[in-house]
Amino acid sequence: MERLFKLNQLGTDVKTEVLAGFTTFLTMAYIVVVNPAILSAAGVPFDQVFVATVISAVIGTLIMALFSNYPIAIAPGMGMNAYFTSVVVTQGVSYQVVFGAVLLAGLIFLLLTFTKLRELLIESIPAPLKYGITAGIGFFIAFIGLKMSGIVVDNPDTLVALGDFREPNTVLSIIGLFISLILTTRKVKGALFIGMFITAVIGYFTGMLHLDGFASAPPAPVFFDLDLAGVFSNGLFGVVFAFLLVTIFDTTGTMIGVAEQAGLMKNGKLPRAKSALAADAVATVAGASLGTTPSSAYVESSAGVAAGGRSGLTSLVVAILFLITLFFSPLVAAISSLSAITAPSLIIVGSYMIEGLAKVKWQEFDEAFPAFLVVLSMPLTSSIATGIAVGFITYPILKIVKGKGREVHPILYVFCIIFLIQLIFFPAH
Template sequence: MLEKLFKLSENGTTVRTEVLAGITTFLTMAYIIFVNPAMLADAGMDKGAVFVATCLAAAIGCFIMGFVANYPIAQAPGMGLNAFFTYGVVLGMGHTWQVALGAVFVSGVIFMALSIFKVREWIINSIPLSLRTGISAGIGLFLAFIGLQNAGVVIDNPATLVSRGDITSLKPALAALGLFLTIALVYRGVRGAVMVAILVVTAIGIAVGDVQWGGLMATPPSIAPTFMQMNIADVFEVGMISVVFAFLFVDLFDTAGTLVGVATKAGFIKEDGKLPRLDKALLSDSTATCVGAVLGTSSTTSFVESTAGVAAGGRTGLTAVVVGVLFLLALFFSPLAGMIPAYATAGALFYVAILMMSGLVAVDWRDLTEAAPVVVTCLLMPLTYSIAEGIALGFISYAVIKLLSGKGREVSASVWVLSAIFVAKYALQ
């Protein structure tokens, strides 16, 4: 049955290899079951329900990717998108988390339509590489800023907006330890390095009395507080246009980049440069986003940590299915997830930020018309505390700078249209 479903022999792999690859991928991305509920709880959502939604959305996303697209690519609620959900849409713009879930669902439906009607390549190719890189790096800076705040390393200051906190106190010190452990363990090739660092910091917090032991395993909490709670009606307001676009673009570019990266490492790219079953992979991702919104979590996307499983030999969807099964088993560890303090996840946020900012090496820094919009996008995301604002101002600056520099012909039609929409949004506010 497994041979028929996943074509193991054709892909030069075995059940044992796929299972080990799935375990490897899960260990590298399991930190999301701790980080996502903690982040969305700041938006006012029930932490236990979000924990269940996170595990179920990840499991369903992995199953769809495995059975439909037959790729060893795991899915789960994405980092950056969850930060935008909480700190940008809910806390920053003042919308309810129900409306934010509605925006996630609508963006997933649009993503699904783009996949079905095969226009996603046109969108991806028409957005300049510099802007895509700037968006990813800006989200990385945003995550790092949130991590520093959670750790107490950066605090509010009426005079300067922010300033350094007491870095010699317990929480900042443990957050720093978590970051150092994460980097060291990843560098040494330890499987599950991020999760190990989170658990070590939590264990120290329990030992010194800052965290209360709540048990290890229990029956999963109820998902009722978040299930089917999305508010779609209020999404169709002018002010929500940039929010939906932000969810859509970040998910689209993140997924496309992950698919290409994992596929290249696995040797899936054909001689003509095309990725087989790309439509099914993108459809799997967009479907998972819609399902996640229904369950009660931010956008579900493909995880770049899937490369760990590919490196371990994973070549088929069976790897993704194994990851999905492990996420279902993780449902019974809700007490452990509930104990994780915010400072224990700060290192993970900073580590993800490093990965997301690494793409800046691809920017042509000698061409100011390319470099300037990247810097605008990167800086304004954390400084405005909004991924949507960074994307909007990045697009506008790209179009205007190119036009005034005599390079207007280099701007694609889609960038002009989106820039005009963003300008109209600001004008109508």
């Protein structure tokens, strides 16, 4: 074990790595509940999403452990699941078609991993847009959480309004939110997971949560027919690009951040980067085939690093723990059916994702406004793709007006034209 994961060389031991693996798993275990809860709203069978979530997490995290030797966990990313549901609802296509878009994005990502185009794409997109995209997704999923909880409701006159705080689901959501906030503020490890557990216990004793069992044989994984042709016939190219772009930035940024924290970066570069990025891409392809959204490196891996994790043994432990959850599908299904349990996690995770806005140069209008427009449009249009599009259109235009057109990478002008054509002639409805 020590030789396989180079524990001595990395200054760690088996006990520390196992503890770090448990820490990482507890901080991100909420995805096993939240992901099926969100995607089932798009008509995807619960058991299918549950199994796909676990298997894609196991595959990606195992590749990360055994081929990259990094303490970084992989699982279906937050934000993309809410976006998936919104595409099914707003564009009137089946979830099989959107999974086709996910598979296509995963295959492209896998190809880009072994070329220089990935680095070119990352380098060409300016920092304000990167920060804006991440923050916009944060606001988007927080808004989803507010609606799931009943704190915010639809209103025909004002679009949204404050909900009824006497509704049992809303009351439990607020209680769960404050429990999770207190635990998070106190920096309790696994705060979101523990918060969900306490909320579930309250829901059970108040008659809101109904359990038909705790454990059972794992549901059988199902490979279903993806509708790749539907991606082209419905013109979902913007959706494919959104899945691809967000996955690339989210994964790369998280890997670099966690590796930096663990002291694993070498001269500003990430060793074994290709195998690390391949873990994410392979997990996305496998997940799309089984029934879940794109996978990503999880920033919660930093909790395991803080606990001493330095090698792939940490990731191996996370993968094993995810595998064990397959035997608790009745419990997960029951928890997912009560939105008050999962909604607080969406709201809090959303707040984590807006940190990058502090790095935007707000005093420089040509830098600030495109980022602002991305953040504003994602939750208001319920579309991550639209948010990306308006950012890619406004940024180069404002730079030209400012006389800084040469500072913009040529590929950004190409994207600007593509997105203009899409929004004018192929708008999402």
